[in-house]
Amino acid sequence: MPYANRPVDKDCVFCRIVAGAIPCARVYEDENILAFLDIQPIAPGHTLAILKGHYPTLLEVPPREAEGLFIALKKVAAAQLKVLGAGGFHCLQNNFPLAGQTVFHAHWHLIPRAAGDGLALWPGQAYESDKRMREVAEALHSHITAGRCGGQDE
Ligand code: 5GP
Ligand code: ZN
Numbered sequence: 738m739p740y741a742n743r744p745v746d747k748d749c750v751f752c753r754i755v756a757g758a759i760p761c762a763r764v765y766e767d768e769n770i771l772a773f774l775d776i777q778p779i780a781p782g783h784t785l786a787i788l789k790g791h792y793p794t795l796l797e798v799p800p801r802e803a804e805g806l807f808i809a810l811k812k813v814a815a816a817q818l819k820v821l822g823a824g825g826f827h828c829l830q831n832n833f834p835l836a837g838q839t840v841f842h843a844h845w846h847l848i849p850r851a852a853g854d855g856l857a858l859w860p861g862q863a864y865e866s867d868k869r870m871r872e873v874a875e876a877l878h879s880h881i882t883a884g885r886c887g888g889q890d891e
Contacts (some may be wrong), residue, residue, distance in 0.1 A: 743790040751842035752845045753790045763817070770809040771800065775846065781855060784813050784847045793841040794832040806845070813847050823849030825860065 745752050751758045754773065761773035764784050772786040786809055792798045797805075810828060817823045827848040831838040850856065864870040880886065 742873055744792065744844070746791045749791055749842045751785075751787050751844065752791050765813055767805065767809065767810055771804050772809060772813050772847075779846075779848050779856065780850065782817050782823070782849045782891070784817070786810055786813060786845045786847060787842060792843045793837070794843055795830060796832070798843055808848065810845060817849040819846060821849050822851075824852055825850040845851075 745756075748754075750759065754761045755771055761771075763771065763773050765772040765786070769789055770786060771789055772784050775783040775785050786806065788798065788802050788806060790802070792802075804871065814826050814828065817826050827846065829846040829848065830844070831846075832843075848856075864873070
């Protein structure tokens with residue numbers, strides 16, 4: 738999308754980084770994407786990838802942006818593995834304050850992992866029963882297939 742037509746929020750810190758008003762440690766850039774080091778990394782090389790357009794959460798991101806984003810995420814992650822010697826990486830994305838989102842310009846965290854780095858994520862817990870698990874899946878599936886997820890096809 739041409740720069741002039743992109744949504745922008747002048748008060749958004751990531752829009753200000755895109756505009757060059759705030760510096761960043763750039764890792765990757767193309768016409769629609771910018772990736773730069775997180776200022777408070779969970780691990781060295783922790784990178785944020787953003788669309789240059791201002792979309793507050795994943796729900797506002799137009800699907801047409803997905804391919805370019807995916808290509809960029811793969812480039813950065815592959816570089817983390819090769820250049821930093823990471824043994825793995827997380828690709829995480831927080832949406833809404835309850836999920837820890839603090840910057841309301843959708844962004845993807847690429848966090849390199851090293852053996853013995855001590856990071857502990859995913860405090861997983863089984864459902865109380867298989868029946869409950871199926872009920873949750875069925876409720877979500879019904880909602881989605883009834884076309885009640887606004888914006889999913891835009
Ligand atoms: P969230 O919690 O919203 O998923 O992640 C926001 C991330 O943006 C945080 O990890 C935070 O360290 C990072 N961040 C916030 N402000 C800036 C900034 O001005 N520059 C950079 N490089 N990262 C930032
Ligand atoms: Zn923004």
